[in-house]
Amino acid sequence: MRKLVYIALGFGGGCLLGAYVLSPEHLWIGGIIALLLAIPVAAVSSESRTAFAVTLVLLGCGAGLMRYGVFHAVYLDAPADMDGKLLPVSIRVNDY
Numbered sequence: 001m002r003k004l005v006y007i008a009l010g011f012g013g014g015c016l017l018g019a020y021v022l023s024p025e026h027l028w029i030g031g032i033i034a035l036l037l038a039i040p041v042a043a044v045s046s047e048s049r050t051a052f053a054v055t056l057v058l059l060g061c062g063a064g065l066m067r068y069g070v071f072h073a074v075y076l077d078a079p080a081d082m083d084g085k086l087l088p089v090s091i092r093v094n095d096y
Contacts, residue, residue: 006056014064031065
């Protein structure tokens with residue numbers, strides 16, 4: 001359970017950074033940096049439990065940033081093109 005908590009903390013932190021701190025262009029770079037930082041920390045994690053926890057947090061953070069980057073690219077970029085534009089819409093309401 002402890003391993004899952006460490007990954008979830010990193011994932012939540014990565015999503016927080018993606019939503020409020022980093023710009024959409026930097027989400028992928030931040031995710032790659034977090035994942036690459038986990039590699040040297042994982043090399044020494046066999047000796048220390050703290051380094052193992054930091055590795056899991058970095059992996060979760062990288063996954064969170066990458067997930068938020070995919071979310072932004074798929075769901076948020078398409079409506080951004082329509083921002084500030086007006087579209088005529090017709091609605092038909094039927095009554096039983």
